Amino acid sequence: MPFQDSFEFAKKIDSEDPIAHIRNEFSIPKDHNGNEEIYLCGNSLGLQPKLAAKYVKHELNQWAELGVKGHFSGDFPWMPYHEFLADGFANIVGAKKSEVVSMNTLTANLHFMMVSFYQPTETRHKILIEEHAFPSDHYAVESQIRFHGLDPKESMLFISPREDEDDIRDEDIISLIKQQGDSIALVMLPGVQYYTGQVFDMQSITEAAHDKGCNVGFDLAHAAGNIPMQLHDWNVDFACWCTYKYLNSGPGSVAGCFVHSNHHRSEDLPRFAGWWGHDKMSRFKMENNFKPMKSAEAWQLSNPPVLSLAAIRGSLDTIKNAGGIEVLREKAIKLSGYMRYLLDKKLSDDVAIITPTETNRSGSQLSLAIKLKAGDSSDRGKLVFDEIEKQGVIGDWRHPNVIRVAPVPMYNSFTDVFRFVEILRHAIEESR
Numbered sequence: 001m002p003f004q005d006s007f008e009f010a011k012k013i014d015s016e017d018p019i020a021h022i023r024n025e026f027s028i029p030k031d032h033n034g035n036e037e038i039y040l041c042g043n044s045l046g047l048q049p050k051l052a053a054k055y056v057k058h059e060l061n062q063w064a065e066l067g068v069k070g071h072f073s074g075d076f077p078w079m080p081y082h083e084f085l086a087d088g089f090a091n092i093v094g095a096k097k098s099e100v101v102s103m104n105t106l107t108a109n110l111h112f113m114m115v116s117f118y119q120p121t122e123t124r125h126k127i128l129i130e131e132h133a134f135p136s137d138h139y140a141v142e143s144q145i146r147f148h149g150l151d152p153k154e155s156m157l158f159i160s161p162r163e164d165e166d167d168i169r170d171e172d173i174i175s176l177i178k179q180q181g182d183s184i185a186l187v188m189l190p191g192v193q194y195y196t197g198q199v200f201d202m203q204s205i206t207e208a209a210h211d212k213g214c215n216v217g218f219d220l221a222h223a224a225g226n227i228p229m230q231l232h233d234w235n236v237d238f239a240c241w242c243t244y245k246y247l248n249s250g251p252g253s254v255a256g257c258f259v260h261s262n263h264h265r266s267e268d269l270p271r272f273a274g275w276w277g278h279d280k281m282s283r284f285k286m287e288n289n290f291k292p293m294k295s296a297e298a299w300q301l302s303n304p305p306v307l308s309l310a311a312i313r314g315s316l317d318t319i320k321n322a323g324g325i326e327v328l329r330e331k332a333i334k335l336s337g338y339m340r341y342l343l344d345k346k347l348s349d350d351v352a353i354i355t356p357t358e359t360n361r362s363g364s365q366l367s368l369a370i371k372l373k374a375g376d377s378s379d380r381g382k383l384v385f386d387e388i389e390k391q392g393v394i395g396d397w398r399h400p401n402v403i404r405v406a407p408v409p410m411y412n413s414f415t416d417v418f419r420f421v422e423i424l425r426h427a428i429e430e431s432r
């Protein structure tokens with residue numbers, strides 16, 4: 001679609017947007033003037049779907065009215081409550097229902113997955129990870145390596161962008177796997193990079209890693225609900241994601257986990273077990289003879305926090321009502337495409353977009369580096385960020401020099417994008 005640089009044009013594409021009404025299914029925060037914020041922070045904390053609030057209230061009522069009987073009563077009894085989320089998760093990550101489960105939190109799941117899928121030997125002991133991975137992922141990997149009595153200096157293998165480049169080339173990951181694969185036990189990378197918004201070629205990375213006999217896991221914190229995936233067909237071994245970013249399920253909400261069906265029957269996988277992973281037919285016989293379920297549910301430990309699962313169910317239903325992840329992606333490409341067009345047209349001297357340009361290498365988020373010129377103070381980017389925030393734009397600032405903004409298809413509009421770029425242009429002019 002040929003874009004135009006005018007508010008009228010932005011309004012026109014909003015009026016033609018088949019899913020514009022989904023915004024009304026969300027609570028939109030107001031700025032200090034009482035106007036709706038331009039909320040471009042769905043990559044950090046997604047807004048509240050009205051259905052999430054409704055479903056959580058319903059479970060609170062069930063608890064008040066039924067007490068322990070809520071485990072078995074009503075349309076959505078608590079006992080199998082996590083099963084009601086499997087369909088939605090499976091669609092979002094491209095999996096079979098038996099391959100996904102909601103449990104724990106993201107970093108906890110990374111650990112539990114590494115217990116099963118990182119089994120170092122004398123010759124094959126490395127974990128391949130980004131040099132500038134999200135700190136939690138870095139700490140998890142480092143501590144797992146230590147837990148096995150190994151030295152992170154020997155066993156953490158890093159990949160980074162080439163000098164003077166912002167994004168990691170998929171080809172560089174693949175050639176590193178080809179060269180060093182025999183010593184790599186696990187490749188653990190993000191689906192979408194949190195700082196740059198880069199989408200990785202998960203399919204080719206998985207193929208290359210499996211050719212060398214390595215396990216592959218992805219952290220989908222910034223991918224789940226952002227881009228469509230086909231984890232089952234790509235043969236990914238495991239994946240973990242949080243649900244409070246693009247999945248709009250509330251701060252610290254329960255996370256999601258994928259384990260490929262290839263592993264559901266392997267008897268020899270080590271795991272840290274709990275009663276909720278035990279065969280559900282005999283779970284309440286209370287015999288101490290662990291019999292894992294033949295699905296991703298085998299990795300569950302505890303009976304899950306239903307209030308949090310209710311919020312996730314509300315969010316997944318909202319995505320379904322919007323037409324599903326493919327429909328969202330179609331709008332997302334246009335939204336971020338429009339933002340890119342306006343930034344290139346109006347601000348190319350001052351703003352560098354470090355997110356890759358190719359549609360298949362970027363999701364909703366654009367990461368903007370404010371260019372520094374001779375005489376600029378080094379904190380100019382942060383000053384610009386503070387100014388746009390005062391004007392009602394919610395994005396986030398990531399040290400050392402990036403403003404992250406994510407126009408998301410569920411509740412952002414093309415007029416949001418237009419107004420954001422105008423506010424940014426003013427803030428940049430003021431900062432001189």
Ligand SMILES: *Cc1c(COP(=O)(O)O)cnc(C)c1O
Nearest residue numbers: 105106107134136194219221242
């Ligand atoms: C958001 C995010 C996390 C957060 O982890 P929690 O365990 O949910 O606190 C971890 N890793 C990445 C890559 C993230 O983007």
